Amino acid sequence: MSIEDHLSLREIEIARAYAAGDTYQAIAVRLGIAPSTVRTHLATIYRKLEVSSKLALHDRLAGDSPPPDTDHAAIISELALNLEEALRREQAMAQVLRIINRSRGDVTVVMEAILSFALDLCEAEFGILFDHHDDARYSAGHMLGIPAPFRAWLRTSGRFAVGQGTGLGRLARQREVINIPDVRAEEIFRTDDPLRHATAILGGARSFVAIPMMSDDRLVGAFTVYRQNVRPFTDQATALARIFAEQSVIALENARMVSALRRDATAR
Template sequence: MSPEDLLSPREIEIASAYAQGDTYQAIAARLGIAPSTVRTHLATIYRKLEVSSKLDLHARLGGALPDADMQTDHAAIISELALNLEEALRREATLAEVLRIISRSKGDIDAVMSAILGFALDLCEAEFGILFDYHCDGHFAASHTRGIPKPFRDWLETQGSFAASPRTGLGRLAAHHSVVNIYDVRAEEIFQTDDPLRHATAILGGARSFVAIPMMSGDRLAGAFTIYRQSVRLFGEQAIALAQIFADQCVIALDNARMFSALRDRAPQT
């Protein structure tokens, strides 16, 4: 049977986009669904079409026949393993690309942070992300954002530098310098109070699940690397480990930018 006979119109759309190189994040944004939903669809697509790689998928959509050796009762396992392998390869390629961007940035910190946040959202299957600077007076300020809903972005710009109350995710991160992983921002008691940050996060940003990673420069808290899902789905260990890597790379990028700026300032003027 042809792919058109086996797949729904939505599955055909997702399969075609993925085979042509689109990421989970790009497909999700275009279709108005969560990245995790894209992944679930792809597992079903791989099983239905009896393919075990993106190349096989591309060929199958182009009219190739399924692999005769792929037994139907093993198709679900094979499709899951295939997607896991592709995701692992994509993670490795992405992390290498981030290091390349940092090494060639020449102090262009805005471009670097935007790229890092974009990669993090894609690999961690999140809708938007914010990089917060932490100031010595205990205040936070959103310095870089990616994918954030406009009402929430406008609110952060209006606030500028603000103090996060102890019960918020940022407040807990500042107190303990540890990862804060919240299953549902609306389920915590603080949501029932008038806390402005939690209200803005949940209502203006539409966030549900949230993870914040401390950005440490030595023993000093430099900021918070935060990513948000607009559906209730806890960030697992793998996603947190990836977010930690991206947070560390942000610190490296900031240190590089400072060094580049210092060298530029010391260079003789011509």
């Protein structure tokens, strides 16, 4: 039987893109679906084709014969995807460290890479790295995948104050991870809070997690990732976001050190 006999047209499109090296995030953006939907399709594809790796998927798409039938196809497909995702996490962390080391203080390049990896591995649609200022206000320092209306609101707002009931307000007060299952389900959504309105309506966000970015005991920012459907971030996804937040702080500190060295060199 051919691939077309096993898979739908959408599954074939996703299978070919993934086998060619595309990430969940890249496939999701191109097809207009959530990264989590891409993963669900891949689990089904692995099960239907009875493959247990991206290489095997590539070979199967190229016309290789399927392996003998197994009663454990669903379990094998899930384990295979979990293993591949673990390898992707390790590769992403190594790549982030390489980018930081080679950035020469170009924090924009580093932050775009960190956000890109974070969105892919955390299966989120968009992300924002908020700077926290000494006047207790925030500003959007770096963004990726943001819907245009929300981006425009953030740019226009510049440095803005946040209500205590917002995710950023609670993060500033508690200095802890804020994981909100549904931004529209909280009481603050039914008020006139501008940040929550912009997040939910202009950004279309539903589930949201914010990680405090700490330099010693000082809050320097918030690393935030958003999903546009109600699918709360698991402990594993939150732990991943925390690692990326820590890498962001390292990148910011490196950029400040490079800038200071350049100023000193100019002064001489």
